[in-house]
Amino acid sequence: MSINVELPSLGESVYEGTVARWLVAEGEIVEVDQPIVEVTTDKVDAEIPAPSAGMIEKILAQEGSVVEVGAVLAIIDPEAKENAAPSTEPASVPPTVAAPSAPTATGSQSAPSVSSEAAAATPVARRIAEDSALDLREVQGTGSAGRVTKDDVLRHQEKEQQAAPIAPIAPIAAATAPVAQAPAQVPPRAREARRPAPNFGYTLQPGDKVIPMTPMRRIIADHMVYSKRTSPHVGTVAEVDLSGVVRLRNKHKNSFKDTYGISLTFLPFIVHAVTRALREFPALNASIVEDAIIEKQDVHVGVAAETEKGLVVPVVRHADRLSLSGTAQTINDLATRARTKKLSADDLKGGTFTVSNPGRQGNLYGFAIINQPQVGILRMGEIAKRAVVRQLDGEDVIVIRTMMYLALSYDHRAVDGAPANGFLNRIGEILEAAEFDL
Amino acid sequence: MGDSPLSVEWLGTIGYGEALALQEAAVADRVAGRTGDRLFLLEHPAVITLGRSTDPGNLHESPDDLRAAGVEVFEVGRGGDVTYHAPGQLVGYPILDLDALGRRDVHLHLRLLEQGLIEALETLGVPATRVEGWTGVFVDRSRSARPEGPERKIASIGVGIRRWVTFHGFALNVSLDLRGFDAIVPCGLSDVQMTSVAAELGLAGRSSASPSDASAREALDERVRNAVARRMGVVLSG
Numbered sequence: 001m002s003i004n005v006e007l008p009s010l011g012e013s014v015y016e017g018t019v020a021r022w023l024v025a026e027g028e029i030v031e032v033d034q035p036i037v038e039v040t041t042d043k044v045d046a047e048i049p050a051p052s053a054g055m056i057e058k059i060l061a062q063e064g065s066v067v068e069v070g071a072v073l074a075i076i077d078p079e080a081k082e083n084a085a086p087s088t089e090p091a092s093v094p095p096t097v098a099a100p101s102a103p104t105a106t107g108s109q110s111a112p113s114v115s116s117e118a119a120a121a122t123p124v125a126r127r128i129a130e131d132s133a134l135d136l137r138e139v140q141g142t143g144s145a146g147r148v149t150k151d152d153v154l155r156h157q158e159k160e161q162q163a164a165p166i167a168p169i170a171p172i173a174a175a176t177a178p179v180a181q182a183p184a185q186v187p188p189r190a191r192e193a194r195r196p197a198p199n200f201g202y203t204l205q206p207g208d209k210v211i212p213m214t215p216m217r218r219i220i221a222d223h224m225v226y227s228k229r230t231s232p233h234v235g236t237v238a239e240v241d242l243s244g245v246v247r248l249r250n251k252h253k254n255s256f257k258d259t260y261g262i263s264l265t266f267l268p269f270i271v272h273a274v275t276r277a278l279r280e281f282p283a284l285n286a287s288i289v290e291d292a293i294i295e296k297q298d299v300h301v302g303v304a305a306e307t308e309k310g311l312v313v314p315v316v317r318h319a320d321r322l323s324l325s326g327t328a329q330t331i332n333d334l335a336t337r338a339r340t341k342k343l344s345a346d347d348l349k350g351g352t353f354t355v356s357n358p359g360r361q362g363n364l365y366g367f368a369i370i371n372q373p374q375v376g377i378l379r380m381g382e383i384a385k386r387a388v389v390r391q392l393d394g395e396d397v398i399v400i401r402t403m404m405y406l407a408l409s410y411d412h413r414a415v416d417g418a419p420a421n422g423f424l425n426r427i428g429e430i431l432e433a434a435e436f437d438l
Numbered sequence: 439m440g441d442s443p444l445s446v447e448w449l450g451t452i453g454y455g456e457a458l459a460l461q462e463a464a465v466a467d468r469v470a471g472r473t474g475d476r477l478f479l480l481e482h483p484a485v486i487t488l489g490r491s492t493d494p495g496n497l498h499e500s501p502d503d504l505r506a507a508g509v510e511v512f513e514v515g516r517g518g519d520v521t522y523h524a525p526g527q528l529v530g531y532p533i534l535d536l537d538a539l540g541r542r543d544v545h546l547h548l549r550l551l552e553q554g555l556i557e558a559l560e561t562l563g564v565p566a567t568r569v570e571g572w573t574g575v576f577v578d579r580s581r582s583a584r585p586e587g588p589e590r591k592i593a594s595i596g597v598g599i600r601r602w603v604t605f606h607g608f609a610l611n612v613s614l615d616l617r618g619f620d621a622i623v624p625c626g627l628s629d630v631q632m633t634s635v636a637a638e639l640g641l642a643g644r645s646s647a648s649p650s651d652a653s654a655r656e657a658l659d660e661r662v663r664n665a666v667a668r669r670m671g672v673v674l675s676g
Contacts, residue, residue, distance in 0.1 A: 049601055222449065
């Protein structure tokens with residue numbers, strides 16, 4: 001039994017569409033929901049998916065033809081398992097939505113429009129390649145953004161002739177197979193890698209390594225530049241005595257581990273203290289939107305974490321509603337999922353303030369870049385014992401205490417020095433009082 | 439508003455090819471339900487994109503000449519005609535599941551994109567409107583400082599749909615150097631003049647090299663970005 005692929009309704013005022021391109025050929029095996037044809041209407045390109053798995057028995061609407069909604073575009077034979085076309089090879093090629101890294105299909109000669117998307121090339125280079133049945137994707141491009149130029153093609157041909165006096169004959173199936181599968185809109189990863197390196201007047205030296213930025217790195221870089229350009233950052237540092245927190249932590253860390261199954265670190269204490277201080281200083285829990293400062297009702301504290309993929313800032317949502325142990329468990333959960341790459345987009349959204357804990361030695365203190373559109377970020381320095389002066393029975397004495405520097409970066413557009421210092425000082429007071437419910 | 443409002447993400451400047459790959463991944467994520475609806479806001483470095491149906495006559499200069507001038511030429515697998523992107527143009531790629539939104543209507547999607555842009559432009563003091571028969575957003579000349587002359591187009595729209603998830607979107611001219619459009623006939627419409635927010639507000643665009651103009655331009659870019667993020671967020675999740 002055959003199944004008709006009809007042009008589905010694309011909207012109330014859409015009566016017809018133009019068949020822009022077939023993504024599959026007759027005889028090809030398709031999976032259910034695999035996009036098989038692109039239909040254009042007005043300014044919309046819609047991909048029509050296969051209603052059923054099977055073999056494309058017949059294509060009824062040719063490219064360029066205008067079809068009405070409900071018209072049959074193709075017929076699928078759902079029972080056909082094997083490809084009836086002369087070549088079985090193309091049928092196993094991944095569908096058009098394949099990942100960017102999917103290997104490109106062969107057969108550029110029979111589908112020039114496909115090859116034009118798969119390999120970037122100048123028109124002249126493409127014509128020469130087509131005339132001489134050369135796959136442009138095999139040619140190393142030296143043009144702008146790695147485009148294949150005429151010279152590249154000629155050089156490639158010369159090299160091939162030298163390397164193999166008798167040119168290997170491409171399998172007929174590969175040369176004539178009706179392949180239309182090259183990822184339509186995904187540039188090959190190679191193109192990404194061939195992005196022109198930024199030019200800072202630096203000439204590459206022998207032995208230099210050129211590492212193309214990953215999209216993630218690019219996003220981080222752009223965000224950092226954007227933040228620095230947008231917000232005038234001011235930095236201020238407070239010295240905090242964590243001795244009380246250390247005592248509390250030592251007293252409870254074993255029972256905490258027994259009860260919750262996780263280690264009690266210093267980070268939850270800091271996040272908890274920040275959260276309490278944010279409630280008292282709403283100016284730091286804010287964003288600038290056009291000409292207004294929005295002080296936010298919710299307190300969602302981002303905790304910056306480094307992962308293999310790069311810097312991520314998962315968010316402790318409604319941190320002000322959590323107890324210290326709740327904060328500890330949430331941070332532990334987010335950190336675990338950050339490491340195992342199981343964070344969802346929602347985990348990373350909506351932070352209203354950020355705490356950064358670089359947590360390595362050699363980090364006395366330092367200023368972080370504000371995570372836009374927030375107006376402040378607190379960076380923890382290393383926790384270490386230091387000799388400090390305290391009063392004992394009216395006498396100044398030098399004692400050993402567990403100390404940490406806390407560095408606050410704030411956006412001077414929204415926050416002035418007094419509230420910023422008050423906020424930072426308040427965090428210190430909360431930590432030194434060490435009154436946390438455990 | 440639905441359960442998961444639209445997440446608007448400013449991505450900064452991203453190459454056209456990279457942005458395509460990002461969209462592909464985002465569409466796959468949306469189809470699989472791994473993420474909610476998203477709107478990517480970004481800028482492209484100077485690039486001209488050619489659709490498969492591009493009339494060669496709509497490109498005034500050869501691709502090689504353009505590339506030599508530092509303009510990337512990108513041949514995309516979609517329909518539609520030639521487009522131009524450059525810094526100072528706010529590009530928006532909404533990744534929306536129209537099916538989940540109960541809006542299985544591609545033309546409605548186009549009209550909502552226009553609506554979001556028109557509302558954002560109005561808040562910025564640029565009178566904006568639709569022109570019957572042409573997708574995109576135009577300056578409402580009757581309410582503008584220059585009522586005479588040809589239609590002035592300020593934003594272009596073109597979208598893709600895969601399993602009712604949208605990609606591609608809109609390009610709003612903010613402060614870009616409008617001379618870049620001279621190389622093409624935008625969207626194949628020859629009796630239309632391209633304009634920008636800066637041009638309509640009488641501010642210097644990117645053709646000016648003055649540093650004070652540059653900082654005013656950045657402030658404008660950001661104001662427009664915020665206005666579009668807010669209005670589009672409301673209109674698209676509505």
